[in-house]
Amino acid sequence: MMKKVLFSTCLVMSSFAMAQSQQEQLNNLNAAQNQIQAAEQARQAEMARQQYEAQQQAERRAAQQRAQQQKAQAEQRAIQQEREAKAEQAARERKFEQQKDKEREQAFEDKLRQQELEAREADLAMKKAKAKRADDFAQSELNREKAKTDVIQSEADATRNISEGSKNLQTGQGQGAAKANSGWFK
Numbered sequence: 001m002m003k004k005v006l007f008s009t010c011l012v013m014s015s016f017a018m019a020q021s022q023q024e025q026l027n028n029l030n031a032a033q034n035q036i037q038a039a040e041q042a043r044q045a046e047m048a049r050q051q052y053e054a055q056q057q058a059e060r061r062a063a064q065q066r067a068q069q070q071k072a073q074a075e076q077r078a079i080q081q082e083r084e085a086k087a088e089q090a091a092r093e094r095k096f097e098q099q100k101d102k103e104r105e106q107a108f109e110d111k112l113r114q115q116e117l118e119a120r121e122a123d124l125a126m127k128k129a130k131a132k133r134a135d136d137f138a139q140s141e142l143n144r145e146k147a148k149t150d151v152i153q154s155e156a157d158a159t160r161n162i163s164e165g166s167k168n169l170q171t172g173q174g175q176g177a178a179k180a181n182s183g184w185f186k
Helices: 002-019 022-182
Strands: none
Touching: none
């Protein structure tokens, strides 16, 4: 751009140099210098505008990057919070299951203890009944032994009675025979 301005200025000056007077040449030279200054100012303004646009674009990109980073951080926080919530839920569920297992085990142990107590109570009741009935059993045993003794005694008495009866019969027969042989009428 600068070259164009200089070239056009030189061209203008050479064409006017011959035909114009010195005053006109000075005016033309001032005008050319003004044009060069205006062109330089326009070029600087254009560069400033381009720098401003580049800066604005960089700021927009930086803002977008910050927004993306913030969004990514927010997503990471949300994911982390979700993981923590899931972990807490899983921990609560594990604790609940452990509590249920503990309650089941306690109920089972309580039932076992109850059954053991019932078995002990039944055994104790049976022992108490046997102890109460021990006298009955002893009396029954004594009665059985007495009955055996009575049977033996009865058998002995019967045997003795039979032998005494036989003896008396034989004695009576012997005495009867003796009387029959001893008499007058024989």
